[in-house]
Amino acid sequence: MKLKDKIAIVTGAGSGIGRAISLDFAEEGAKVLVNDVNQTGGEETVKIIKEMGGEASFFLADVSRSEEVQKMIATAMERYGKVDILVNNAAINTMGDSQATTEEDWNRTIAVNLTGPFLCAKYAIAEMKESGGGVIINISSVEGLSGFSNQLAYSSSKGGMINLTKCLAIDHARDNIRVNSICPANVETPMSSNLVDQEGMEPVKKYLLRKHALRRFGKPEEMAKIATFLASEDSSFITGTHIVADGGWLCGTSMDIAEIFGG
Numbered sequence: 001m002k003l004k005d006k007i008a009i010v011t012g013a014g015s016g017i018g019r020a021i022s023l024d025f026a027e028e029g030a031k032v033l034v035n036d037v038n039q040t041g042g043e044e045t046v047k048i049i050k051e052m053g054g055e056a057s058f059f060l061a062d063v064s065r066s067e068e069v070q071k072m073i074a075t076a077m078e079r080y081g082k083v084d085i086l087v088n089n090a091a092i093n094t095m096g097d098s099q100a101t102t103e104e105d106w107n108r109t110i111a112v113n114l115t116g117p118f119l120c121a122k123y124a125i126a127e128m129k130e131s132g133g134g135v136i137i138n139i140s141s142v143e144g145l146s147g148f149s150n151q152l153a154y155s156s157s158k159g160g161m162i163n164l165t166k167c168l169a170i171d172h173a174r175d176n177i178r179v180n181s182i183c184p185a186n187v188e189t190p191m192s193s194n195l196v197d198q199e200g201m202e203p204v205k206k207y208l209l210r211k212h213a214l215r216r217f218g219k220p221e222e223m224a225k226i227a228t229f230l231a232s233e234d235s236s237f238i239t240g241t242h243i244v245a246d247g248g249w250l251c252g253t254s255m256d257i258a259e260i261f262g263g
């Protein structure tokens, strides 16, 4: 068991990648504080973990709200006595270029996707410093590493997360806190299917599938294995960087040529 007796907080864990990470952490022996704004989804994650014989509990909080984040960290301390691992996974997706993105959409996207991870890190690190160290994993995106059409606010928030990761890693290395990001491309979750499985979006889905060299979308469980690696001692010399899990999205711009040659 790679995370035996570790205490982990996973935000946005009522669905998709956050749920898969929580399950994998629990399987590796961690006790998980499952956070989400969706109580039903979060409680379902806890139920699945308990049915597996693991330990988890739910905490309802909006990560963009400082008071709620502070209560979440305090609750983890009351329930489990420490915080070893924080996964900043909660996010929302908004569509639009600079003209279509409303100020409200921009502010909300940055609040959840970037201010939320800052707040969770800020208050978790205070406890990690006291207990001698910890690990933070930020779920960014390939959209944090390159621009993406029509997703101005989301892509900007994910780019911010890449440098949030680096700054936290530099500032807290001597507190024995490691901080890394994961950058997935498309992963089969509600967030992704809300976008590509809508009526009229078939050409976009086909295009996106072709952008992945492996010609498929990722699975939440594949992201969870990377999170467990980054949370465990197996990655003890890795900090301030990101792992790209994109099925070959960013490896080249010549997918069309590859197809001509049968790739």
Ligand SMILES: NC(=O)c1ccc[n+]([C@@H]2O[C@H](COP(=O)([O-])OP(=O)(O)OC[C@H]3O[C@@H](n4cnc5c(N)ncnc54)[C@H](O)[C@@H]3O)[C@@H](O)[C@H]2O)c1
Pocket: 011, 012, 013, 014, 015, 016, 017, 018, 035, 036, 037, 038, 041, 061, 062, 063, 064, 088, 089, 090, 091, 092, 112, 116, 139, 140, 141, 142, 183, 184, 185, 186, 187, 188, 189, 190, 191, 192
């Ligand atoms: N699915 C993909 O294709 C993909 C690709 C790249 C990156 N990501 C990233 O992976 C992470 C997980 O995404 P997913 O695909 O599992 O999405 P999802 O929509 O299935 O899950 C996100 C969860 O976050 C919760 N959430 C939203 N706002 C919140 C808030 N303010 N406070 C607490 N919880 C909140 C939602 O209720 C939901 O349960 C996100 O950071 C996302 O940006 C996803």
